[in-house]
Every structure is written in C-alpha cells, then in structure tokens.
Amino acid sequence: MIEVGTTAPGFRLQGHLGRTVDLDAERGKRHVMLLFYPLDFTPT
C-alpha cells in the first residue's frame, strides 16, 4: 500500500461516461479520491 506523504503515481484511465481521467491534470485544481474495488456486479 502506498504510504501517506508520498507523491501519487500518475495515471490516465478511461471512465464509463466516456471521459478519460488523468491524475496529473488535476494538480492544482482538485483533490482526488480513488475508490479501488474488486469487481462489478459484486456487493459494494
């Protein structure tokens, strides 16, 4: 697990609404909360 206080690694992933999310593009604009989860169609 990444440690608190370190710099988050950048990434660029496709989202389900058609938009790509690029972590580095949010720098200086917004905070980002990543909710990793195992699989769709399983209890949240």
Place this chain on the structure above:
Amino acid sequence: MPALDARLDRLQAAHTLAVGISVDSTFSHSAWASALGGIRLPLLSDFHPKGAVAKSFGVYLEAAGITDRATVIIDAGGTVRYAVGVTPAGERDIEALVAQCEAIDAAWEGTLSPAEAPPGLPDGAKLYIRDDCMFSNWALYARDNLHLRDSLPVVNVSTDDAARAELETVGGKSQAPALRVGDTVMYESKDIGEYLAKHCATR
C-alpha cells in the same frame, strides 16, 4: 457507489473528484452503474495492462487478479493523504471518507477550481430505442448514469408504431438507438453517448 453518488454535491463543494476503479471494462462499468440506479462519478477501467494502476498504488491482488477494496485520497498537490484497504469483503465508511475530503479541502491553502455545471439537454430531446439491441442498452445505461431518467423521455420503436413513424419522419430512418434533439437526429450510439456526456456529465 450509490452512497458516494448521493454525496456528489458535498464532494464538489470540497473540490474533490471521486472515482471508482476496478479491472472491469467500461462496458461492464456502465451496465453495473445503471443496475445500481445510475452512477455519476466516473468508474475507471484498470483494464490494460491489467491492474497496472492498482499495482502502482500497491493495492493489486495478483493471485486473484482483482484490486483490493482500498481508498486513496490525493490532495491537489499530488500528495497521498490517506491510504487504507479494508479487504475485498470489507466495508468502507463513505460518510467518514467524504468528511476526510472535506477536512483536507478546508485546510488547503490556495484557490482550487470550482465545479463546472454542465449545460444540460435542450428542451424536447427524446431517446428512441429498440428491443434486443446492445447499442440501445448502451444508450439507456448512459441515460441512467447521467441521471436523465426524469428529463430524457424514452420510446421503444419495437413496440410503439407511432414512435417509429415519428423517428422516420424527423430523421429519415427508423434505426434505433437514436437521439432526437429538436430537428436533429443522432443515430450512432457512440455519438449519442458523447453528446449526452458533453451536455450532462458533471465535469
């Protein structure tokens, strides 16, 4: 995810972009999000290379080929402020996580971007779908995930003759799915999805 979608206003007020991430494809994400009642926060696909982003955060469960149920909060400076896994079968306290985001934002020095409201759909937009059609399903999922159930009416040309005739008159053909906006008709599900996202997705 529904618990998070319900708190979207608070996340926007706290200058926070919340996203879900799993190894599933965007197609699976759309279908599942729709099944949950429509999810507006982006669900990202850590699809190829499989789990690469999860690995970079140390939350990929290699043996099972899935990501852990883990939450990472990154401030607007790019620093990790919170990183906790609860195991795949565990539960997250969404209220506590949103409160964390609010606390980080409250203590943040400097100005962050305000949330941009999308323009919304013009009056009179209508979605035409047909039975047993994968592309129609995609258009319906997009409608659900953008919370357009109350504002974008749907008609089924497979069962509604008047709707089929109307579509043929306005657009030139009765092919579905089709999105009508005034006198313009879009016939490709990709174009429909892009148009709806552009006009209705929270930025």
